[in-house]
Amino acid sequence: MLNGAPVIDSHVHFLTGDFLAHPEPYFSSAEAARFLTGQVLRNVANMNGGRVPLTAEYLDGMGDRGIDGAVVFGLADTAGGCRRLNEELAALCATHKGRLHGLASVPLPDSGAAVVELRHAVRDLGLKGTKIYPSLSGLPMAAPQVRAVLEEASALGVPVVTDCSFICWPGSGNGPGGGNLLVELLNAPWFRTLDVRVVAAHLGGGLVFFRDLLLMFDPGMAAALDHVWFDLSPVFPESMLRAALEVVPPQRLLFGSDFPFTDGRANLRNIAALDLPADDRAAILGGNALRLLGSETAGPKGVRP
Numbered sequence: 001m002l003n004g005a006p007v008i009d010s011h012v013h014f015l016t017g018d019f020l021a022h023p024e025p026y027f028s029s030a031e032a033a034r035f036l037t038g039q040v041l042r043n044v045a046n047m048n049g050g051r052v053p054l055t056a057e058y059l060d061g062m063g064d065r066g067i068d069g070a071v072v073f074g075l076a077d078t079a080g081g082c083r084r085l086n087e088e089l090a091a092l093c094a095t096h097k098g099r100l101h102g103l104a105s106v107p108l109p110d111s112g113a114a115v116v117e118l119r120h121a122v123r124d125l126g127l128k129g130t131k132i133y134p135s136l137s138g139l140p141m142a143a144p145q146v147r148a149v150l151e152e153a154s155a156l157g158v159p160v161v162t163d164c165s166f167i168c169w170p171g172s173g174n175g176p177g178g179g180n181l182l183v184e185l186l187n188a189p190w191f192r193t194l195d196v197r198v199v200a201a202h203l204g205g206g207l208v209f210f211r212d213l214l215l216m217f218d219p220g221m222a223a224a225l226d227h228v229w230f231d232l233s234p235v236f237p238e239s240m241l242r243a244a245l246e247v248v249p250p251q252r253l254l255f256g257s258d259f260p261f262t263d264g265r266a267n268l269r270n271i272a273a274l275d276l277p278a279d280d281r282a283a284i285l286g287g288n289a290l291r292l293l294g295s296e297t298a299g300p301k302g303v304r305p
Contacts, residue, residue, distance in 0.1 A: 005282035006068045008289040009264050011161075011201060011233035011256030014074040014089050014102075015055050026081030028109050032136040035176035036075070044260050058259045059096065065265055071256075071289060073103035073131035073161065079113050082106055086117070090125035101293050102127040103161060108137045111148035118149060122156050128293045129158035135165070135178040142188040154196040159292045161231075162198060164205035172205060182207045183214065186224040197292055199229045199254065203236065203244055211247045229292065232284070234258035235266045238273055250280035254289050 019026060020041065027033040044052045055072060062070065072092070074085035082105040089102040104121030106114040121127040132149060134141050141162070153160045164182050165172040172178050182204045185191050200207070207214075208230055214221050230248060232241070233256030244253065255271060257264035271284060 005278075006286040006290070007066055007255065007268070008101075008286035009062075009067050009070040009257050009259070010199070010231050010254040010289045012055065012058060012070045012072045012259045014072050014085060014092075015052065015260060016085075016088060017054065019074070019085070020052055020054075026076035026078060026085070027136065028077050028107070029136070029138060029176070032077075032176045035136075048260065053260050055092075055259070058263065059100075061263070065263060066268065067264055068286065069099050069101065071101045071103060071128075071161075071293070074105040075131075075133060075136070076105040077108045077133070077137045079107045079110070079117065082117050086121045086125055086127060090121075090127060093126070101289075104130045106130055106132065106149055108132055108134060108139060108145050108149065111145040114145060114149050115152045118152050119156065122158055129153065129160060131161040131163075133163045135163070136176050138175075141182060141184040142191065146185070147188075147190060150191070150194060150196050150198070154194055159197040159199055159229075162200060164200050164202050164207065166202060167206040169205075181205065182228075186214070186221050186228075187218075188224075191227065192220065192223040194227065196227055197229065198227055199231055199292065201231050201256070202233055202258070203230050203240075204228070208244050208248055228252070229254060229288065231256040232267055232271070234261045236270065238270050241270055241274060245274070245276075250276065250283050251288060253284045254292075255285050 023036055024030070024033045027036070041052050072089060074089060076082045076085050085105050093100045093102040104118055104127045106117045108114050118130050121130070130149065130153060132146065134143060134146055139145055150160055165178050167181070173181050182200050229252045230244070231254040255267060257267060271281065274281070
């Protein structure tokens with residue numbers, strides 16, 4: 001708790017020993033598996049004394065960091081890999097009931113299988129939504145497979161988290177590690193009319209800072225932004241948090257760590273340093289995440305005019 005408000009880390013990766021030792025069965029693309037092991041995990045190990053920490057270690061230290069709960073999700077896009085991660089994650093959430101909130105992995109390249117897995121994960125396993133990473137499957141953000149998953153999430157009344165690589169990052173527009181710029185989804189006519197809640201990771205890859213420019217060229221994009229929340233992972237300096245709050249209401253922002261890249265401490269310090277009303281701070285730190293994970297399908301509309 002921070003000043004009596006629950007702190008929920010909305011962006012925690014589910015890392016198990018088997019996943020780290022044998023990632024290949026979890027990915028439909030050998031390139032994606034190589035990107036994970038050859039770049040992502042190597043960078044994480046360099047940040048953590050030569051090893052990659054497991055999610056269990058993160059959970060053990062949550063209380064010391066003042067974090068009360070976490071939204072946890074795996075990374076896979078094969079049917080077998082997703083099923084295994086979802087079952088393991090559901091079991092972990094059951095042992096930490098009320099503290100952990102799991103999001104399903106889905107085999108995104110196969111839209112039919114992805115819909116079936118999401119339905120099973122939510123209805124049978126009790127997971128609270130899904131995390132998708134279209135670029136690791138070689139898909140644009142507005143691909144038909146993504147649409148199928150978002151439509152099923154809408155029908156189930158659950159949120160979707162999507163990765164969004166930073167706009168300034170090389171290759172951020174496509175390919176493994178890229179986020180397939182969020183603007184592709186915001187431009188899709190079907191997305192603007194779909195009743196779905198999407199959390200765009202990493203402040204939408206920085207897209208929030210282009211909000212006014214996007215609306216200037218296409219006022220209709222406001223309808224798309226009505227469906228979008230933004231998480232603050234991995235860590236943003238105070239200056240960028242203040243800039244984000246100029247265009248996004250606090251009810252649309254979520255604290256997150258992006259574990260194992262950070263443990264959340266720096267982001268919590270930067271959020272605490274902001275001169276925010278207590279209700280707005282509480283919303284960012286955990287209230288918004290809890291509402292998204294609950295049965296509510298509506299929230300504060302849009303971004304500030």
